[in-house]
Structure formats: C-alpha cells, structure tokens
Amino acid sequence: MHAAVRRWARRAAVAGLVLLTGCSGVFGWDDAGPPSRARLTIGPADGAQDVALDGAVKVTVAQGRLLDVRLTDDKGARVPGTLSDDATGWTPDARLTGATAYSLDATAEDADGLRAVQRVRFATVPPDRTVVAFFTPEDGSTVGVGMPVSLRFSRPVENRSAVERAVSVTAEPPQEIAGHWFGDQRLDFRPHAFWPPGTRVTLGLRLKDVEAAPGYLGTQNKDVHFTVGRALIATVDLDRHTMTVRQDGRLLRTLEVSGGSPEHSTYLGTMVVSERFEVTRMNSQTVGLGDEYDIKDVPHALRLTTSGTFVHGNYWTDRGVFGAANTSHGCIGLADTSDGDAGTPAGWLYQHTLVGDVVEVRGSHGDRVSPDNGLNGWNLPWSQWTVGRSAAVH
Numbered sequence: 001m002h003a004a005v006r007r008w009a010r011r012a013a014v015a016g017l018v019l020l021t022g023c024s025g026v027f028g029w030d031d032a033g034p035p036s037r038a039r040l041t042i043g044p045a046d047g048a049q050d051v052a053l054d055g056a057v058k059v060t061v062a063q064g065r066l067l068d069v070r071l072t073d074d075k076g077a078r079v080p081g082t083l084s085d086d087a088t089g090w091t092p093d094a095r096l097t098g099a100t101a102y103s104l105d106a107t108a109e110d111a112d113g114l115r116a117v118q119r120v121r122f123a124t125v126p127p128d129r130t131v132v133a134f135f136t137p138e139d140g141s142t143v144g145v146g147m148p149v150s151l152r153f154s155r156p157v158e159n160r161s162a163v164e165r166a167v168s169v170t171a172e173p174p175q176e177i178a179g180h181w182f183g184d185q186r187l188d189f190r191p192h193a194f195w196p197p198g199t200r201v202t203l204g205l206r207l208k209d210v211e212a213a214p215g216y217l218g219t220q221n222k223d224v225h226f227t228v229g230r231a232l233i234a235t236v237d238l239d240r241h242t243m244t245v246r247q248d249g250r251l252l253r254t255l256e257v258s259g260g261s262p263e264h265s266t267y268l269g270t271m272v273v274s275e276r277f278e279v280t281r282m283n284s285q286t287v288g289l290g291d292e293y294d295i296k297d298v299p300h301a302l303r304l305t306t307s308g309t310f311v312h313g314n315y316w317t318d319r320g321v322f323g324a325a326n327t328s329h330g331c332i333g334l335a336d337t338s339d340g341d342a343g344t345p346a347g348w349l350y351q352h353t354l355v356g357d358v359v360e361v362r363g364s365h366g367d368r369v370s371p372d373n374g375l376n377g378w379n380l381p382w383s384q385w386t387v388g389r390s391a392a393v394h
Helices: 160-165 345-352
Strands: 039-043 058-062 065-073 081-083 089-092 101-109 115-123 133-136 149-153 167-172 177-181 186-191 200-206 211-213 216-218 221-228 232-237 242-247 250-256 269-272 275-283 294-303 310-314 332-335 358-362
Touching: 039 101, 039 115, 058 065, 058 101, 065 081, 065 089, 115 275, 115 294, 133 200, 160 167, 160 211, 167 177, 167 186, 242 345, 250 332, 250 345, 275 310, 294 345, 310 345, 332 345
Parallel strands: 232 358, 310 332
Antiparallel strands: 039 058, 058 089, 065 101, 081 089, 101 115, 133 149, 149 186, 167 200, 177 186, 200 221, 211 216, 232 242, 242 250, 269 358, 275 294, 294 310
C-alpha cells in the first residue's frame, strides 16, 4: 500500500490523476453476491502518456455486453464512438486532440445483470517541443474546501520563474494563495487554511510561447473557474474505529469503520478526496502486494492518495469488523453491499462527498502521509509551503 508514493513524476500529465488502485482486506466472499463475470479490456492503459491520436483507443468486453462508454477530454467534451453490433466492442469515431488529457469510463454487464465498471485516464502525444500543463480541478466544477489547484507538466520545467509568472490563481473573496513545487513537473497552489465555502477561484494559464525548458514552449492561454461548496470534513479515529462527518461544523453522522491492520497501517494526516468511483477495481499487484487480492467491483470508492489509499465500501468482510477492528491493507472500509446500495454507510458517505472534501485521519499507529502523495499539501506547514515563494499570488 505504501509503495510507489512518488509515482507522480512521469505519469503526472494525466490531470491529476489516478494511477493506482489499492488496499482493502479480503476475508472471502459473503452472501452479498458474486462479482460480475463481465471482463472489460481498455486500451490504452491507465496513466498512459504520448498516446497516438488514431487507433489507440479501444474497449472490449468478454462474457458480457457494453452498456455505456464515455470518452471525454479535459474540458468535458465527449468524443463520439461506435458500438459493435454485438455490443462487445467500442471505438471512437473522431481523431483525438494532441497534448490533451482524456478520461474513458466503460460500463458492462454479464448475463445476470451484474455490472463491471472501469476507468482509465491518459494523455495524447503533444506536438514536438511543447510543454502542456494538465490541471485539476476541472473547469466549472464545485469542490470541497480542501481542494488545491494542481498543475502537472508534460515535461520537466527548468525555467520555473518564467512558468510561475505565467500562472495565476485568484479568489473571490480575495485571500493569500501560494504555489509550491513538488519536483520539476508538479506545481500546486493553496491558501493558508481551507477555502471558505462559497469561494470562487480562477486559474489563469498564460503559458503560450513561454519557454519552460530550453527549446520547449508552452501552448495554453486559458482561464479555469471552479467554486468551493459547503465545508464537509470527515474525522477518522483509527483507535476507536469511527468516522465523524461534519458539514459546516454541524454533526451529520458517526460511522463505524475498519482501517489498516498493524502490518499495513493507514496513513495519518489531512487528506483530500481526489476522485470518486461508484464502482472500481482494486488489485494488490498495482500497489506492490503481489496476489493478495483482486476485487473487481469495489463500491463507493473515494481516493485519498496516489499510492492507493481509499475510503470505500466493503461487502466481503464480516459486518462485526466495522467499529471493532482494523483489518485492511491500509484503506478505510465501511459496510456496504455488492449492488451499490446508497442506503449503506459507504453509500451514504459517497452521496454526501465531493472531490476536494477533507478526511482527517488520526491514530496511535501509522506513518504521516507525504504532502505529494495525492492532493495532500496541507500536511506541509505554511512556512515550508512558502519557501522560495515566487509563485505566491492573491
């Protein structure tokens, strides 16, 4: 679970984004039902870079049929595609755009109507000798109070000062905001404390023709706008096996959880939900744990780190574990069912959570999460965040 914390570097061009799925203790299936037999195969692979503009994207399913395939670019524009006559294959109709981040979501079902869902994100090949900044959050989105602005560049930035001058982050109402570099391909911005609810934030990219590295010029001249929603903060006490959820300071609910076992402890610290998956696959091989588990339909999953920490639903473990013991491979599990019932504890939390919401994890055991493992720069004190703060803006 804790392997590969620094996998942002080469894969960083995918708008933020998701590379690994991990964790969760597996104790054998209960009577909630088997996973879908439908087997999705998507090309290119999740996190792929320099994807060709023609012929590289394809979705197929075995032992089932495709229900929906959605390919969208980083502006939310959908790419049309064609489904095969037998509903087992899909390909896009249009040529992709260069130097663009894409998300591809596919849903299939088997003969019993059980769903399989898979998502990949990838970036297409940029024109020669250009630099592209892939950004999160998305334009027009509403996010939680912990959401930073995160830029990931398609190649290493050598001329940081020129790039910093070409990027601005402003807020209404006004507040102090500062940028911080994580390596040479990632630049994040945040205020001193969480955004006040209702804040309107604008990211200005004036990178066109800016020389980010010798001979490599930026291409973008655009504004990105997002709004901060209500303040939802979930506090996890690993010793008490509880999650306390508050919105705008008001207690909504206390949930029973199961965190990481002593051998695979859950990270401690302030973490931000970077992605939401109604259903996702979790495979231990992606986080360096061999063949310990491969769960193809994990429900109500909220990503907290790049290295594979999630809050997610768990239907395969005895219900008595939740609120009583920490048994997972590092994730935070809540009781759920295999059919994605919104009325379960995990389903309730998923329905109430936005990307950018905050999860505070406390406990007597575990390592503190690294600030660059996910969108978790809040774990870096402001005095360190602002060292060499030429990227500071208001």
